[in-house]
Amino acid sequence: MTTLNKITVLFAFLLLFACGKNFMNVVPEDQLTDITFWQTENDATLALTGLYGQTTGDVNKAATWESHWNILWWDLMTDNGYSQFPWDNISVMGNGQLNAANPGRNYFSYSQIRKCNNFLEQIEPIEMDQEKKEIYKAEARFLRAYDYFRKVEFYGDVPLVTATIVNAEDAKIAATSKQEVVNFILQELDEAAKALPVQNMRTSNGHVTRGSALALKARLELYEGKFPEAMADAQEVMEMSVYELYADYQGLFLIDNESNNKESVLEVQYAENDYPNNIWQHVLPAKEGGWSSISAVQSMVDAYEMSDGKTIDDPTAGYDLNQPFVNRDPRLKMTILYPGASFNGRIFDSLNPASPDYHQNAAAPRSGYNVLKYAKVVPSTLLQNGGENVMVIRFAEVLLTYAEAAIESGTINQAVLDAINQVRARAYGVNMANTDQYPAVTTHDPAELRRIIRRERRVELAFEGLRYFDIKRWNLGAETLNGPLYGSREGSVNTQTGAVTWTNTKIKLEDRVFYPERNYLLPIPQAELDANPNIVQNKGY
């Protein structure tokens, strides 16, 4: 072979290495691609589940459609409670120190809305059972409406996006008026309700139902002052006969009773190991390994009536400042763990510096009061591995919505009183008819009834995330969200008898400042202002 030939052969060899097209074509082996997805009913089912499921493994981030992390914490922005850990990102929302750079919690993300929009677009051409398809679509529309509901409540005007935004650059969208978004939500819920089955959460296994859609619609209508509509929608839910109040108020929130809970109208579901929450870690007292992240404040405690239905400031109520927890609405001790109460085989003592629950200890309730909703004493291994579902709407709220809407629209009749009394009687564990065993509401005076229904909502639904929105629509911010916030009084607890000797020193938690110009709205996060020149910051920030 000549030298030249050798070289030719060698070059040919080099080029044989040539990097062919196939060599460079690789695809992921753990994910589907848009090209092959969205073909079958099974794909639609997978995608529907994806609308409920959370996209991050972090149970404290509400990347799912809703989360315990909101429902239990939202009351800490109000005169019901106090959040002691700044990293829970709720305290600034309570004391007014939030701003664009430090906005507390962020509900501005459109990831859920995008998923729903995309789902509604992609499911259309799929060949599948038509009835199922309609239900799937209704579920997606509900979940999108729920997200918009949260957005208008927190931000007022927000961009209304109902189709998938393909190009990120096209996302610099200006806000739509709140009214328009509210109308959209109501219409979507209305249409979703028509397609969704009448079921409670037990039979639907956590899928949203017609009751969920109408109850949410009623809630929004109540917020918006559309009282007759709210009344009608609530009534429709009441007449569905798949819902009933659970007999035991405290037991309603315990995982052990979940299978019998027909009160839940809308809930976030969890499962031990596979999809846990960490509520127990957050709510339990320090002695039980909890962090006492959620504590009740004195104003909340004072809101509970005496067991005869009178408020504690009524001189005839017989309220004893030295025995403040005697003869009170039973929901007080079922909701709030106070100094001297017995709990888990001991007397709870948040006032003695030597006690593990001492209010100044890091994992103890700063206010002196723990909150008992959803609290169950569990082994430490389960503190962050809880499977209890969290109710977003329950039947008691629907009843109170019905009653309030009726009272506000001037329709005061026995049905209205019954709606309230059902809830009150259940608190005492008695039948509504046995009016001698609980303080039934009998008055027809609209002003009196308004006071009662507002107190009833606060007490019945304490730490279920509704108080802030109630204060907002009743415009009580200046009197309830302003000034010093107090916990329990100091004192000493007899850990044998539970008797407390009180001092006059109140535990001061913080000074809150209410800014009326903010209209109860949150700041648009700075990152959004930086990325979207068309969005305008809310007033007061």
Add this chain to the structure above:
Amino acid sequence: MKKTCNRFLNLVMLMAAGNIALAQNIRVDGKVLDTADHSPLSGVNIAVSGKPISTATSNDGSFSLEVPATAVLIFTYVGYLRKEVPVQNQKAITVELSAEASALNEVVVVGYGTQKKVNLTGSVASIEADKLIDRPITNISTALQGELPGVSVVQQGGQPGRDNGIIRIRGVGTMNDAAPMVVVDGIVSSMEDLNPNDIQSISVLKDASSSAIYGSRAANGVILITTKRGETGTPRINYRGYAGWQELTNQPEYLDAYEYAKLLNEGYKNEGKPARYTDEELEKFRTGSDPVNYPNTDWMDLLYRGSGLQQSHNISASGGNESSRYLLSLGYLNQNGLMKSTNNDRYNVRLNLDSKISKLFAAGLTSNFSRKNIDEPSGVPGWAGIDQVLRQIARIPPTALNKYPDGSWGRYIDGNPVAWAEDGGLSSDVVSHALGNVFAELNILEGLKLRGDAGLDFNYLDRTIHQKSISYGDGTSQGPNTVSDMNERSTRTILQAVLTYQKGIADHHINALFGVSREALRYDTDNAYRQNFPNNNLTELNAGATLGMSNSGYSYETRLGSYFGRLNYDFKGKYLLEGSMRYDGSSKFAEDKRWGLFPSFSVGWRVSEETFMKSITAINNLKLRGSYGAIGNNSTDDYQFIPKVALGQDYPFGGAITSGAAQITAYNPDLRWEKSTTFDLGIDLGLFKDRLTFTGDYYNRYTDNILIAVPVSMIYGLPAPTVNAGAMRNKGFEFLIGHHNEIGELSLNTSFNISFNQNKVERFANPSKGKRIEAEGFPWDAFYGYEYIGKYQTDEQVANAPKVPGSPVQKGDLLFKDQNGDNKIDANDRIVLGSDMPGVTYGLNISLNYKNVDFSVFGQGAADVYQLLANEIYFPFVNGAEATKKNLDRWTPETPDGKFPLTHVDQTYNFDNISSFQVVSSSYLRLKTLQIGYTLPKAILGALKVDKIRIYITGQNLFTITSLGSGFDPESQVDAQYKYPNVKVYTAGLNVNF
């Protein structure tokens, strides 16, 4: 340790004593010649080992001297290799000295080959093995620290096995991963698991012309590591070893319980809240009368009680004959951390073979296998990993109890970091790393060569995380115990062929290269998990409960195909030209965006070779060079151009987990190469026969189409997609000055390098402005916040000064400047506060040899660099954390000049609002290495049949001067409060050559 030191000193003295020998004087006459042309050398210094006698050769190279008959003469001459000649009763001696290779023939490793240093037209910095080996370094990245101009290395922590430095070449050149490409013996790999003792040389390719041959991944610079190979001759056996111990560098000093409690009370009082502790309680902290309920715990002291001992042993054998050569080495490194339960064990085995099979055909093997085992505390469920231990140790107050009198653990909210470290189980990484290639070389005809390489880089990580359950003395516990078993495999295969041609015709020299390569990287991982084991001692999955078990896994694959070529031409060795080109295709981009072309061009002029320069004898080397070229970067995730639907978006309908899917990542079909173009101008100067050398470079690197996720409006609904969005420019100067001199038996080497770099973002569509700013016109990722202008001192200020909306302030709080004068402090008042990428880095190396003793000192530092001292690392009581002694210097009505603001407990205003109060200059100068060595005299060695024995002691990170002040390590960067601290290392070492 004191004992070890004494022993060591005794050894030194013993050896020195051996040096004293008794002998009679004789007269020696001799001549010194140049090996090359046998011409006489005048002015050669001749000294006598161990005696105060010396002389110099005359013009004809002759000398005469009276010395003991057993003396050893030492010949030194600038530009020539030192030579030692035993007299052994000879009366006439002729000695030949050979010129030092460095002067003219020194070669440097460049991409796909080597080049004479004098012919380089690009900017290449290189370092030889002998600079590295005698420092007790545990990894190669830290060996590079401060050694080379333009190469910045920051060692953020000292955890055994995780102490690699972060390397940046000529600043941060991209908005994504700015780590340089690492090529080990021609194979793309990492430097992490290499044995420093195996290194022959390291070259750093800094400009486009030197690195463009690596094309698409070379934009951040290329580090070429060449390992040692066998040499022809008698077998050589070498042992190197050292042992030593570590100490913490500068760490924060926390308040004791009494001081902490007092300051906490003050903080509450400042916020109008009741005191946390009564006077009686304070007294209990002070006196320690009730150590269970009122303890005073020094947490740092309890955690950092590991032995800190470390040792390294290396033995190598090499040799060969005309047809084959070999090098075999075995290395062992063991580091015990200062934190309990931290440990690193590493074994390295290397076999390098070269074989000449026929006149035309040669083949060889380069192989390295390493296995390391890194242990660290695994924390407990919910607080997994050493990070949580570090986080908690920086937070837990001294008033928390570590242990009850009965020995059970105390607990503070999240738990007890010391309990986690000691009783919480281990996270154990076993990393097996095989790196090797076989090559064959064919000499087709004179000057024409074909080389083929098949390389493999295989990494296997077997990670077992065992978390024990912990019971505390207060009756609570943390658990359940868990075992998570993870396997991670990555395999990189490379096939490449390179054809080279070399030809000289008269004064013209050509060097050409053409090559192709294909490279595939496959990564696989899987993870299995169980919990609730019957006890804390069982660590295998089968022992755990099946309820709650889980597993997961995924993979990715990246491929790269390339053609490349280079052409060098020089005329008379005076005028140098070089052009190179690479054409790369990557699987990370869609088919129509896949290929990228990366060309470069450079010129050099060796002015010193011109006849008109010959008269200027002081200048022995002067070269001007310039280069321009484009290089690429594709360090971004795979599959980003494909629309993906992720599984695992599950939900537990009715308590039963149900599979879900959703699009959770954006895709971008238009993704393509990031490109950077660099312009480089350089000068190399050698004066007085290279006694003084100087290299200077100016560079200007513009990176465009940077692959980065630019912030998008949240309304988009997905995390921002990666786009070719940004452009930035780095420009700067770098200088290297070397000095080399010999005065009698004293030889002195000094080198100083300094680099200046300036970074500016030139295009970035949507600015991101958080704690750091990513926006046009600013240095990339610089700290961003308010300008601190003092503290609120008067009620008038509190009432009227512009404020952050919603934040209550009082006297003593930080006062920020209202930059735009709109009477409030908000996002628009933020300014750039400094960058943590240093503007200036420098290194100074001085080494002295006198007779058998050698001494070297090496310092390194940075200037024009800032750090954000965030949260509890700086401020007291942040989110329930502890406080430092520094925090006592605070504003109070009595001390309005105190450094820190009014003490707060719950209010976050002062630390939440990033300001120039907490972004501080972190310039530093660190004494990196100090070493004293002693080489045993030849006389003793002869008796022991050993070629060389050298013993030394070394101190690393001995002291640091920094503008950060005490308590902070300038190399630990942002969020350093959660990092394993840097360590000082004291070692004694031994080298033996047989």
